[in-house]
Amino acid sequence: KNQVEQSPQSLIILEGKNCTLQCNYTVSPFSNLRWYKQDTGRGPVSLTIMTFSENTKSNGRYTATLDADTKQSSLHITASQLSDSASYICVVSGILTGGGNKLTFGTGTQLKVEL
Amino acid sequence: DAGVIQSPRHEVTEMGQEVTLRCKPISGHDYLFWYRQTMMRGLELLIYFNNNVPIDDSGMPEDRFSAKMPNASFSTLKIQPSEPRDSAVYFCASSPNSFYNEQFFGPGTRLTVL
Numbered sequence: 001k002n003q004v005e006q007s008p009q010s011l012i013i014l015e016g017k018n019c020t021l022q023c024n025y026t027v028s029p030f031s032n033l034r035w036y037k038q039d040t041g042r043g044p045v046s047l048t049i050m051t052f053s054e055n056t057k058s059n060g061r062y063t064a065t066l067d068a069d070t071k072q073s074s075l076h077i078t079a080s081q082l083s084d085s086a087s088y089i090c091v092v093s094g095i096l097t098g099g100g101n102k103l104t105f106g107t108g109t110q111l112k113v114e115l
Numbered sequence: 116d117a118g119v120i121q122s123p124r125h126e127v128t129e130m131g132q133e134v135t136l137r138c139k140p141i142s143g144h145d146y147l148f149w150y151r152q153t154m155m156r157g158l159e160l161l162i163y164f165n166n167n168v169p170i171d172d173s174g175m176p177e178d179r180f181s182a183k184m185p186n187a188s189f190s191t192l193k194i195q196p197s198e199p200r201d202s203a204v205y206f207c208a209s210s211p212n213s214f215y216n217e218q219f220f221g222p223g224t225r226l227t228v229l
């Protein structure tokens with residue numbers, strides 16, 4: 001069964017600190033992996049999209065890594081800001097037998113950045 | 116561009132009533148997606164369209180749910196009859212050219228079925 005598991009479920013850090021969020025998946029065959037940021041009451045916003053051939057991709061203070069062999073991804077946030085408080089969702093695209101695509105969603109990591 | 120537009124933003128209805136959610140994708144985007152988000156199940160893809168044609172509706176939970184895209188600038192998600200367990204936030208998203216491209220989400224419609 002295709003699954004995406006994220007950890008930790010929630011996290012509280014002090015402003016200015018770094019943090020790393022984890023995503024493990026069992027989706028196969030794999031197409032790409034996306035990280036989204038979702039502020040409370042808003043729609044998700046894409047941070048990064050990585051294919052199986054990409055190991056790392058950055059978007060400002062956000063850096064995502066991917067190890068397609070171990071089926072693990074991480075999202076590293078550098079010098080956190082209060083505005084980073086949000087839910088971070090990992091989404092994996094898989095390829096269906098016979099063609100077509102399938103998205104499998106993680107349940108998200110709730111990050112809170114405090115003063 | 117105004118981004119993906121959804122209406123209404125909030126909907127409160129009684130069990131058994133018909134509910135219609137509306138979405139206007141970003142102009143020029145070929146793909147349109149409908150999602151549902153709840154605390155218990157997280158984000159779920161319900162259905163997606165390519166060039167106004169439904170491609171995969173395997174995520175639609177029941178026959179009570181239906182979606183249409185009569186043209187490139189408008190889509191609807193209808194629930195008839197609605198039930199309390201349909202209460203959720205429904206998002207519409209669009210993306211250009213490919214299923215694999217970045218998806219741009221609308222602000223969502225918060226549906227409450229009493």
